[in-house]
Amino acid sequence: MPSPQSAALKAHYEATVAVLSAAPDIDLALRRALLDQIHLVTGEPTGVTYRDVDAGARPGMWCEPEDGDQDGVIVYFHGGGFVVQSIHSHRKLAGHLAKAANRRVLLLDYRQAPEFAYPAPIDDAQATYTWLLDQGFESAHIAFAGDSAGACLALSTVVRLRDNGIELPAGVLGFSPWLDLESLPGTLDSNEQFDALAKRPLCEDMAAAYIQDTGAAADPRANPLRADLTGFPPVYMTASDIECLFDNGERFAERARQAGVDVTFVVEEGQQHVYQFMAGRAPEADRSVADAGAWLAARLGSPTPARV
Template sequence: MVSFAQRMINARVRYLEKPLIACVTHQPSLRWVSGIYARFAYKTQSDMQFTRTRLGHGGLSVPAVWCDQGTPHRNGVILYLHGGAYTVGGAASHKQLAARLAGVCGLRAVLPEYRLAPEYPFPAGLDDAFTAYHALLAKGYEGGHIVLAGDSAGAGLAYALLLRILGGDLPKPRCVIAISPWADMQFTSPTFQDNKRAEMMLPHSWLKRARRMYLAGDDPASPFVSPINGDFTGAPPSLILIGGEEVLLGDAHKMAARLEQDGVEVALIVQPDVPHIWPMHFGQSAESDRAIDDIARFTRSQFNTPSA
C-alpha cells in the first residue's frame, strides 16, 4: 500500500510539475524554473558537499560538479548523468540525488553538465559524457572503480555511453544504475500510449518536442539514442528501476530484455504508485528511501565481488 507521504508527492508531481513541464516551451526558461523548483522540492542534507570542477581529456572538457556526502570508504566514483529529456537539467536539479547515492554507496559522485538541446543536439551530450569518462580514467580511476548512473534521458545516455565504451575497447565500468530510463526514441513500447493518463510527470507533448530538438533530424533508431537497439555483449551488471505507471515502463522492460539477450546480468525493479524518477524524493517517502536502499545494496554487492 502506498504511503501517505508518497500520495502527497504524487499529487504535487501530477498537478504542479506535469502542467509546468507542458506549458513552458522555452527551454532556457524551463531550465531556470526547474532549478528554482529543485531548491524547494528536493532534500539537501547537512553533510552534502558540492564542488565545481571541469573534467577534461584530449583537449576537450566539460563542466561538472563533485557531489559528495560524508567520507567515502571505497576507491570509486559514480559518474551520474542527469535527466531532463536532453534539454533541461543539471547540477541545480540533480546534485542532491547524486550526493545521496554517493553517500549510501560509500563512493564519490560527479555530475557532468553536458551540453543540452536545442542549442547542442545529438551527439553533443554523448560526446561530453565520453569526455567525462575518459577524464576519470586519466585521473587514475580504473574502469572497475566507476559506476555509470543516470535517470530518465540520463539513464538512456548512460547506456549510449556504455555502447561507446564497449565499442572503443576502453576499460569497462563496474556496473550501471538506470532510474526510469528513456531508452527508446522510436516510442515503440505500448506503455507510451497505454499509460498516458496514469503517467504522473511526463507530458507526451514534451517528450515528442524534446526528441525533435535532440535528434535534429538524426535517426531515432540509432542505438546511441535508443539503446534498446544496441549490442551489450560483455557489458557489466545493471540495475533498472521504473515506476509501474510510467509511460517509459516499456522502455525499462525492453532495456532489461536487451541486456539479458546479450548475456548481461540485470535486475529490474518495478515500483507501483510512484512518479518518474521517484528516488529524487529521498527523505520524504518510504518508497523513495527504499529505492535508494535498493541502489546501495546493488552497488555494494558489485564492489564486494572478488575482482573488486
C-alpha cells in the first residue's frame, strides 16, 4: 500500500496537467517554468553543497555531500522529455542521490528540443564524459544516472561511446526510464488511468520534438530498446507498476539479460512517474534513493584522485 505521503506527487502532477490543459498554447518558456516546479515536492537534503561548473562544452552543477568521496563521480541527466525541466528542477533529487552514494553528482545542463533536436543532447553528454576523463577521472569510476528521458540519454550515450571504442562508465542508473520513442502499444495505454503525467499524448509530442525530421525514433543510436546491448556496463532501473512507462524498463531489462548484461530492475507498487522526486518526504522515495546510492557506490569503488 502506497504511503499517504507519496500522494503529494500525484496531486502535483494533476495540478500541472490541469494548467497545461487549460492553456494548451502556453509559451514554451512558461511551460518550462511550470514543469521546473517539480522541485517543490522534494525535501531539501541536508549535508549537501552546490556549485556551478563549466563541464566542458556545457554548464553543470556539482552536488557534493559533506565528507563525501571526492574521487568517483555520478553524471546525472535530468528528465523532462528532452524538452522541459532542468538542473534546477532536479537539484534536490541529485543532492539526495549524492548523499546516498557518498559521491559528488554532476548535473548536466544539456541542450534541449525543440531548439536542439537529436543528437544534440547525446553530443553534450559525450563531451562532458570526455571532459571528466581529461580532468583525470577514470572511466571505471564514473557512473551515469538519469530519470525518464534522462535515463534514455544515459543509455544512448553508452551506445555512442561503445560504438566509438571509448571506455565505458562503471554503471548506469535509470529512474522510471522513458526509452520508447516510437510510443508502441503496451503500458503506455493500459496504465493510462493510473498515471497522472506521462500519458501517450505527452510522450508522443515530446518524442516528436526530440526526433523532428531525423527519423530516428527506431534508430538504435537514439532508442535504447532498439540497440545492441552487447558489452554494456551494469544497469540498475526502477519503475512503478502503474506508470505508463513501466514496460520501458521491463523490456530493456529483458533485452539486457539476453545480451549478458548485469541488470537489476526494481518494481515499486502504486507510485507515480519518477516517484524518487518525493525524496525527503515519502518512505518509498527515500528507500529507492538509498538503494540506488548503495548500488552506485559499489560500482564506483576507490579511484585515483582527479583534479576537479
